[in-house]
Amino acid sequence: MAYESVPGLVETREAFGETTLVIDPARLAEACLHLRDAEGFNLLIDITATDYLGWADVDVAGYYATAAGRDLNEPAAQGYARVPEPKPKRFSLSYHLLRVDEDSARVRVQVWLDDGEAAETVVPVWPTADWHEREAWDMMGIPFAGHPNLTRILMEDDWEGHPLRKDYPVGGEPVRFSEAE
Amino acid sequence: MATVERGPAIYAGSRIPQPVPTILKADPALEDVLTVNFGPNHPSTHGVLRLIVDLQGEHVVGLSAVIGYLHTGFEKTMEQKTWWKGVTYPARIDYVSFQYNELVYVLAVEKLLQLEVPRKATWTRMALGELARIHSHLVYLGTAALELGAISMFWYCFRERDLVLDLFELVAGTRMHTRYFQVGGLAEDIPVGFYDETRAFCRRMPEALDEYEGILDSNAIWLERTKGVGLLSAADAIALGQTGPNLRASGVDWDLRRREPYLAYDEVEFDVPVRHGGDVFDRYKVRVDEMRESTKIVSQCIDRLEEMQGEPWTSDDRKVVLPPREELHTSMESLIHHFKIVTEGFRVPAGEVYVGVESARGESGCYLVSDGGPRPWRAKFRAPSFAALHATATCSADVAVADLIAVVGSLDAVMGDVDR
Numbered sequence: 051m052a053y054e055s056v057p058g059l060v061e062t063r064e065a066f067g068e069t070t071l072v073i074d075p076a077r078l079a080e081a082c083l084h085l086r087d088a089e090g091f092n093l094l095i096d097i098t099a100t101d102y103l104g105w106a107d108v109d110v111a112g113y114y115a116t117a118a119g120r121d122l123n124e125p126a127a128q129g130y131a132r133v134p135e136p137k138p139k140r141f142s143l144s145y146h147l148l149r150v151d152e153d154s155a156r157v158r159v160q161v162w163l164d165d166g167e168a169a170e171t172v173v174p175v176w177p178t179a180d181w182h183e184r185e186a187w188d189m190m191g192i193p194f195a196g197h198p199n200l201t202r203i204l205m206e207d208d209w210e211g212h213p214l215r216k217d218y219p220v221g222g223e224p225v226r227f228s229e230a231e
Numbered sequence: 232m233a234t235v236e237r238g239p240a241i242y243a244g245s246r247i248p249q250p251v252p253t254i255l256k257a258d259p260a261l262e263d264v265l266t267v268n269f270g271p272n273h274p275s276t277h278g279v280l281r282l283i284v285d286l287q288g289e290h291v292v293g294l295s296a297v298i299g300y301l302h303t304g305f306e307k308t309m310e311q312k313t314w315w316k317g318v319t320y321p322a323r324i325d326y327v328s329f330q331y332n333e334l335v336y337v338l339a340v341e342k343l344l345q346l347e348v349p350r351k352a353t354w355t356r357m358a359l360g361e362l363a364r365i366h367s368h369l370v371y372l373g374t375a376a377l378e379l380g381a382i383s384m385f386w387y388c389f390r391e392r393d394l395v396l397d398l399f400e401l402v403a404g405t406r407m408h409t410r411y412f413q414v415g416g417l418a419e420d421i422p423v424g425f426y427d428e429t430r431a432f433c434r435r436m437p438e439a440l441d442e443y444e445g446i447l448d449s450n451a452i453w454l455e456r457t458k459g460v461g462l463l464s465a466a467d468a469i470a471l472g473q474t475g476p477n478l479r480a481s482g483v484d485w486d487l488r489r490r491e492p493y494l495a496y497d498e499v500e501f502d503v504p505v506r507h508g509g510d511v512f513d514r515y516k517v518r519v520d521e522m523r524e525s526t527k528i529v530s531q532c533i534d535r536l537e538e539m540q541g542e543p544w545t546s547d548d549r550k551v552v553l554p555p556r557e558e559l560h561t562s563m564e565s566l567i568h569h570f571k572i573v574t575e576g577f578r579v580p581a582g583e584v585y586v587g588v589e590s591a592r593g594e595s596g597c598y599l600v601s602d603g604g605p606r607p608w609r610a611k612f613r614a615p616s617f618a619a620l621h622a623t624a625t626c627s628a629d630v631a632v633a634d635l636i637a638v639v640g641s642l643d644a645v646m647g648d649v650d651r
Contacts (some may be wrong), residue, residue, distance in 0.1 A: 066342055066584045080358040089566055092469050098598050105602060134581040134602045150469055154490045177252030178472030178621050198250040204299040204650055214307055
């Protein structure tokens with residue numbers, strides 16, 4: 051499948067039978083419009099924000115896997131130490147697109163963002179992006195430039211912090227009546 | 232930064248509100264508008280959905296949905312648990328079609344592991360998945376009819392629902408949230424008697440469905456209140472990310488079981504019911520027809536499973552799957568494997584995958600990121616109910632306030648799935 055004509059295409063990755071298009075964040079909306087109108091990806095399945103803070107640092111998680119996936123015929127391969135590839139920026143946004151048509155297809159559009167860096171909204175391209183983008187803002191604190199109603203969606207309106215960030219501790223919510231008071 | 236204009240190709244003639252697609256804004260020129268709060272604790276909202284409704288007389292002129300009351304932080308919690316322990320969480324996200332979330336999670340982990348699953352496990356997953364679909368549609372039908380006053384439907388549907396739950400109890404020991412699927416296959420072999428009980432259920436179900444349709448299809452009140460209400464066009468449904476029965480009731484022939492066959496759906500025969508009205512009635516009809524098809528699929532699965540007596544039900548990859556209980560007494564390696572998997576968990580190669588399956592309410596998806604460690608770096612669930620609620624504002628334009636209940640019920644959102 052050729053996606054060379056997608057505007058702002060940085061890299062195309064194939065892994066696990068899935069195609070990932072890494073897009074320059076400045077041209078995200080343009081690329082999405084192209085994918086919708088020229089490639090026929092008419093249904094936005096999901097937008098996922100992922101925080102890679104601490105990825106590939108020491109003592110964050112185990113680094114044991116083989117380079118090319120596990121080899122079932124070689125049980126000892128389980129213990130090979132390998133540090134995962136570093137990521138370009140802290141946050142990734144993955145847009146899972148689906149072509150609802152006779153020749154169905156899926157593609158993942160990915161942009162990389164630093165903390166506080168805004169992504170372009172794709173609500174005008176796919177109206178369903180509305181809540182998905184609000185969720186990414188609420189959970190990860192990724193602002194979306196041009197979103198018509200960027201407010202919290204799952205957490206309370208006056209919530210502080212973005213709970214799915216890696217630096218947001220589990221059980222990190224303030225306790226209203228603690229012993230210290 | 233250039234803003235993109237809404238292209239006319241798909242959205243010409245769309246009823247989707249502007250500029251916010253999920254909020255129906257009342258025209259400020261309208262007089263005598265009353266703003267009413269619905270929920271979050273109201274029996275007709277299927278959990279804890281809150282709707283802020285602007286009414287002019289009985290007509291809905293503005294609507295916005297407020298969600299998040301059931302946000303439980305499943306995704307955050309799963310990042311702290313091993314892949315092995317994580318299996319218990321997804322089923323609790325969509326607690327009505329629980330088996331599908333479990334399925335989509337284990338399929339995603341197996342995709343990362345590139346793990347082959349024995350065919351007996353695949354067919355059992357299909358059978359239990361379809362039973363979960365029947366269960367979910369029965370809950371929909373019972374509650375949706377109840378909200379429109381057909382209280383007897385609730386009893387009839389829950390009578391059959393109980394039979395489905397009995398089957399889950401038989402096979403897994405719990406009636407809901409079974410944790411019966413696990414990475415590599417199933418948690419245990421299928422117990423004696425499951426095939427006979429399931430066959431009896433499959434014989435009973437078509438009669439029960441005829442009974443339901445007999446009650447509703449000639450009921451003047453039901454027809455009046457569902458036909459032509461809550462319209463959603465095919466283009467709007469796609470633009471709003473609808474999948475599953477909501478999309479098929481709007482005339483789009485789209486079913487992942489047919490289009491991207493996972494498990495062994497390419498080896499069973501079934502029809503995909505599609506209707507073109509896009510109203511509450513067609514959504515009801517699609518779901519009832521789907522229950523018929525699911526019953527057929529379950530029968531075919533049982534036929535195939537009976538040929539597989541004595542075959543393994545789980546992978547024999549000891550790095551991922553717990554060893555059989557009896558081996559722990561005699562084999563040092565098995566004891567070590569058991570200990571390692573339970574305490575530390577198995578490790579999954581680094582990478583990111585997305586798997587989508589056709590759950591009872593549409594495409595249920597799981598996006599996993601692994602850093603090669605024993606815990607998921609990120610687990611994200613694509614919730615079909617979350618997408619279904621995007622359509623509330625579009626479907627509710629120009630309905631009466633009483634029909635709002637019918638519309639929200641017909642979109643069949645489960646709040647656990649919406650809020651995760």
